[in-house]
Amino acid sequence: MTKKNSGHKSAAVSRRTLLQAGAATIGAAAFPMPVIAQTKPFAGVTLRGASFQHRFFTLLQNYIPEFEAQTGMKVDLQLSAFPVYNQQANLELSSGGSAFDFVNVTFILAARWVAAGLLANLDEFTGDPNLTPAEWKPKDFVEGAQVPYRDAKGATYGYSWEGGAMVMGLSRMDLMEKKGLKVPKTFAELQQVCAEINGVENVTGIVSFQLHHWCLPPYIQGFGGNIFRNPPTDIMPALNSPEAIQAIEFYANLLKNYAPKGVLTYTEDQARQALLTGRSNIFIHSSAWITPILMSGDSKVKDTSRVVRMPAGPVRDFPAANSQGLGIPKNAKNKKAAWEFIKWALSPEISMRLVKEHGHSSVCRRSVIESEEYRRLNTVNGQDLGALYLEVLGLPAKGENYMAYRTVKEFPIVGDVLNKAFEQVATGQLPAQAAMNAAQEQAIANMRRAGTAL
Amino acid sequence: MSGGMSGPIRRSASARRLVAIGVTLIVLLSPFLWLLQMSFKSNDLILQFPPPLIFTPTLQNYASLWQGAFPASFVNSLMSASFSTALALILGVPAAYALSRWAGRGKHALSFAILVTRMAPPIAFTIPFFLFYRWIGLLDTVTGLVLVYTSFNLPLVIWMMQPFFETVPSSLEEAALVDGASTRIVFLQIVLPMVAPGIAATAILCFLYAWNDFFFALILTRTNARTAPVAVVNFMNYEGWEWGKIAAGGSLVMAPVLIFSLAVRRYLVSGLTAGAVKG
Amino acid sequence: MSGKGLVDAERRRFNVFALAPSLIVLFAIAGLPAIYLVVTSLTPFQLVNPGSSTDFSSPLRNYRLLPDDPRFVNSLWVQAKLSFWGVLFQVLLGMLLALLLHTQSRVAEFARTFFLIPMVLPPIVVAIIWKLIYTPDISPLYYAAGLLNIAMPSLTSSVDFALTAIIIADTWEWLPFTFLMVLAALQTIPDEFSEAALVDGANRFQIFFYITLPFITPILVISGMFRLIDSVKAFPLVFLLTGGGPGSVTEVTNYYAYLLAFDFNEIGYSSAVTIVMLLLVVAVSFGVVWMGRRREAMA
Known part of the structure; x- marks a missing residue:
């Protein structure tokens, strides 16, 4: 009973914050947040993440207040210039640092970080139904975009937010x-x-x-x-x-x-x-x-x-x-909270909202890219950009993995x-x-x- | 220096020379002025050619900086530069005095060692500092920056203050000592006031060097202690350079040192030449 | 006599108290890192492999690799070119500027301060300023060249001009330093010298070559050496303007060491590169001190 109540409350809060933030309310109504946590299990947690500056994150920052209201945690997302971020994150991770709870796994560094074991194995999170509901569908990510985040044994260390075809x-x-x-x-x-x-x-x-x-x-x-x-x-x-x-x-x-x-x-x-x-x-x-x-x-x-x-x-x-992904440093202090964030940021709902509300189409969820909505928005002058995007992104996974x-x-x-x-x-x-x-x-x-x- | 100021060579400046000085000044400063005027232009105006000489200046670039993380980096710069200057002065001024009055044999070797510390390329310190800070948790802290900046400011203080102390006639000190004052008292009450201009010049330089640092801050900070020079580079985006913001950021970063230097220009000149001219 | 001895003992005690904190701090923040650097340069230390930081199985490996590393050898060469031309221009132009401003006039004295501006600017801002000048899309320089129908190559991405572009920016930044030094030296020339020469019928050039120049030569050399040492530190300009490119045309040793340590995580090897650089700096510093003492002896 109490569970249900607080669930309602968090939804209400989320909607109010959304209004305050001036973000699109229609989107929130159409795609209500999945009820991840009935109480706010992460109240008081400050989640620290870093990436380079990219439109994806700028857009995401509009939605983050909703996530904060929902989970009770505070997200401190630090965006730096591309070369500055890469150099600092590489140094941080290589030296076993724990300053960040989640990081952008930059494409050029993905192989090095994965092979050196600098990132947490995300299969531990996706494999646990308590941590990841079935609707989240890790397999929904376009195969070609996920290749860089896998080690030799096939374990996954990152999920992609941007596919580069x-x-x-x-x-x-x-x-x-x-x-x-x-x-x-x-x-x-x-x-x-x-x-x-x-x-x-x-x-x-x-x-x-x-x-x-x-x-x-x-x-x-x-x-x-x-x-x-x-x-x-x-x-x-x-x-x-x-x-x-x-x-x-x-x-x-x-x-x-x-x-x-x-x-x-x-x-x-x-x-x-x-x-x-x-x-x-x-x-x-x-x-x-x-x-x-x-x-x-x-x-x-x-x-x-x-x-x-x-x-x-x-x-x-x-x-x-190629792709850019989100991952969790091996020595991160708040891994569960970080996963909560990654799960939310890369959820089908948020991906769809990015496409619909901001025309940001380089997302990596197949279900989104193949949706009617996406096709309608991304067909210009008779050119189906979504299909082209999906086709190229999927090529390495089809025949010879030439991106190896x-x-x-x-x-x-x-x-x-x-x-x-x-x-x-x-x-x-x-x-x-x-x-x-x-x-x-x-x-x-x-x-x-x-x-x-x- | 003030001896023969009335010589024919320097007595008067011809109008031609003054014009030449004016033109040279404008030419030399034009790149700097270009940045300055750019910071008051909107992005459209920046890309407009021929560049309009008269335009309605806008403060929008500055205003947008003030909303981001830039002010915090400004405070970090201010704190790390001030504290390291203070620390270097407190430690270095007495040491410089002692060295200037010390006739011992190790003096030259010691001075040389101190000079080398000052001259060493920053990369030589960054690697050990990075690993050490990582270990004790000083990465991305203002304290960490203060320590690093002291590593090049302390030698600077010791090196620069010695000539100033040497200009204080030792007869003054001896008289006081004979009167029974302790060396500490002599130093604090007689010598220090006499070298106050030297201290000011040294402090300005220390502040300048610490404020201007880019390299250490790039490596040793992340986001909490990020200083203004690194923050400016951050406007060079993955998705497009915001020229107006870059120009405004650059102008803001240089403003304190510029105002400071021009305000105390007399000390600045003696400061910048002291160490070197004395050799 | 015993009173003097007492004073001496007291003075010594004071010296110890005055010097000790500085020396301890200096040792801790400069000496220890230097020792650590030397030790690390004897290991194949890679950040991702912590065990390698204590692997002394082949202590001279890094140093043996250095001569065969074309990028390292090239970086020394680039550094030499940058330092040589930069210092040369700074000394020459600084001297000319000092001669121009060596005059008694309120205006000139007032203007003097403004000539110092490039030197007090944060180096990263200097780099930004020149980035604006060298970026064709927004640069007044390219616009002017376009008006004159001159096809200007993109300076920072051209093999022939990239280093020159950096030298120009570096000269602009540090010209005030040599200017200031030379001006200070000029002001110490007793005017009687040139007065006497004028009476003897010497012209301006003769006065310059026979009186002024010999007088300021030591300061030219010393300020040149100071600049030489500091030119090794050139980082923001390379970082922002060219990133060491195109190819390795502008990759100075300092920048290469930075890339090795903080991009490739090869701490051990980078330390070895840094040690070599440090030795070069020490050698030049030694020269400065030696020159300075010789001057003192001559004076």
Whole structure:
């Protein structure tokens, strides 16, 4: 009896806070919070979490008062700039710190953190029906987005809040049609379109940004190469394979000849701006950065834009997929409370609200992405963005897991070397062959120095 | 220094020279002024070219800073810089006095060791400090920052104060000592007042160095003790740089040191050159 | 006699009390970390592997790896270039500026303070200022170049200009330091010297080369050395403007050590890099002290 009463009370409080916070009340009514706790078991707990600044968290912060009212805990979510967060969180976790109860598991660091056992095994929480109700459905997360958070044995250390499915955005279909150009489906066509469009009406053929070890691997794999010989089992770097060299040359040429000045140091935002304003015709990156050309109010090219699969290589067609997830540090002080938060933040209800109330569509729950509502909201000019997103995100889990190179904990070491080598090629300091030979040697040396047996 | 101020070379400044000085000043300060004017522009105006010289300044960038976590970082900066300055002065001023009056053999070696501490690249301290703080729980605390800043401010005080003490004629002290005053009394009541300007100059520099630190704060703080220089970098977002906010944040971070330095410019000049000119 | 002895004993006691706290604190916050750094540099310590912090099985491993690490060798070279050009420009321009302002005028004296502004600004703000100047989208520099129909490359991402961009920013920041030092030295030149020379019919350049320059040379050298030592600390500029790139074109040793320790968690190896850097700094510091003493002896 008392249980039921306080349950009512918490719902009432949650709704009132919501009103105070000025958040959308319709959403709350349509998706009442699952009654997680009848009393407030976490009263007095201050939950400390950290991430880099991202729209997801900015939006989530609108909803957090509801969660606080419901559970009685206080959420202290600290958002830092991307490089600052990564450096500090990596240091914190690597040194076994307990300052944070939950953290963002940044994609580039996921493999390292999981392999080094720096995160808590979340199966312990999902496996316990007292902690996780069946409706939460851990299997609902898109498989491709969950790969980075699994260890060799298949245990899960994080749940994704953002899926990055690499797609291609074209902003100036008008120019392309005038020239009789079709959407490029192969690398060769990509180069051709870039060459033909570049310079027309001051538009550059392509734009990209500085995380080369994210943009580049699809080309390496497309030509038939890979980062490691056979990840995750054989992690001997394969940076100087003929395929890799060919890919480096290809991508470096694109950026050298058809991209804006300074593209090598472009941030994602600068690249997005170039695409949204129609200053660059093509940008190949995660969907969250590309789909705004069709959906954002800032887009000046809504009518002339297309979002499609990235072109296929001559050998393989492996568009990259990534994700950002939430996890709990191994030494966190309030693990249960942290799980409560993760469960809430990544619940189907919140995911759906983000989609409906804010048009934030890069969520990772399949049930949400496949819902009618989502499809209706994410179909623009006849293009079903949800289907494309799901298709690319699901690819690595279907056939060969080509994103396995990302689950190698040494990837940050090799990725860094690859980054430097690519910059050397793209700036003309070294020919591709020489740069990649040196990179291979250095990747091996660095891995050995870090204690990896090869 | 005040000896022959009436020489023909320096007596008068020609109009041409004054113009040259003015132009050089404007050219040199233009990057700084650019940041300043940007902080009063809305984001649209910032991206507008040609840049409008006359525009309605807006305080919206500053206002939005004041609502976030920025003020807290400002307080952290203020506290860590002030406390470390105070600590370094309390410890270092007597030590500098003792060293300046000490004719012992180890003096040069000791001075050298102190100088090296000052010169060492910060990275040399961060690694041990990080691991140690992690262990005793001083990470992300103002106390932790105060200690680190003292590690470079204390040598600075000892190094800078010695020449000031050396200018105090020892005959004064000896007279007092003969009168039966203890060294402590002589130091506190006779010598210290005479080097007050030196102390002021030193304090300003200590504060400046601690306030300006970016590296230690980047590594040794998370969020609770985050200082203003690190907080400014935080406006460089994953999803887009807020130029207006960055400019306003930068202006705010530099405001205290700027106002401070200009207000006490006489001491600042002697402070900045003291250690070095004396060699 | 015994009275003097008493005073001496009292003075010694005072010295101990005055010096001891500082020395103890200095030892604790500077000496111990230095020792720890040396010890750690003898281990393959990685943060994720706590056991490795006490693994002394191959103490010189890190130091043996150093010469064959192209990034380390390159970083020393980049540091040398940055230091050389930075210091050179700072000393030369600082001297010119000091000569310009070495005049008796209220206005000049007032202006002097404003020339110090770049030096007192927080280095991270200096980095932000130059980030604004070097970002094509919002930079007045690129706009001006565009008006003149000059195609300016993106400075911070160009192999040829990235280091130059940092040197310019560094020079801007520290020019006031050498300026101030030289100005102070200029003011100690007795005017009789140049008066006499003027009477002898020497022109301005002759006065500069035969009287002023010899007089300020020691201060030029000393301020140059101070700047040399501090140039090793250049961090915010590299951190914010280039991140060490493109490639490793602007990756100075300090930045590389930072990446190793706090990005790759290779504490042991990073310590070894830092030790090498520290030794270089000690060598230069030694030079400064030596120069200073020689000056004292000459004076």
